[in-house]
Amino acid sequence: MASHDPVVTRQLPVIAQIIQDETWLEGERRGCPVASTDPRVRENVCEVVLRVGQQLRDRLSQGAA
Numbered sequence: 499m500a501s502h503d504p505v506v507t508r509q510l511p512v513i514a515q516i517i518q519d520e521t522w523l524e525g526e527r528r529g530c531p532v533a534s535t536d537p538r539v540r541e542n543v544c545e546v547v548l549r550v551g552q553q554l555r556d557r558l559s560q561g562a563a
Contacts, residue, residue, distance in 0.1 A: 508558040516546050 520542040521534045532539060 505555055505558050509554060512554060512558075513543075513547060517543050520546065 517534050517539070521532060521536070521539050524536060524539050524542065525532045
């Protein structure tokens with residue numbers, strides 16, 4: 499059985515903001531609206547989360563202690 503990780507719950511709003519930001523940025527690059535499910539948006543979100551994920555987890559874990 500999987501255990502509940504409160505840090506993951508705290509990360510969700512931040513990840514939602516990253517998705518929103520990357521969707522907007524890709525729309526700006528293309529000059530037209532794009533969906534958050536667009537493959538390029540997903541790729542960009544993954545790159546951002548991989549780049550800042552550990553820092554984000556460390557920051558949000560400090561609030562849990």
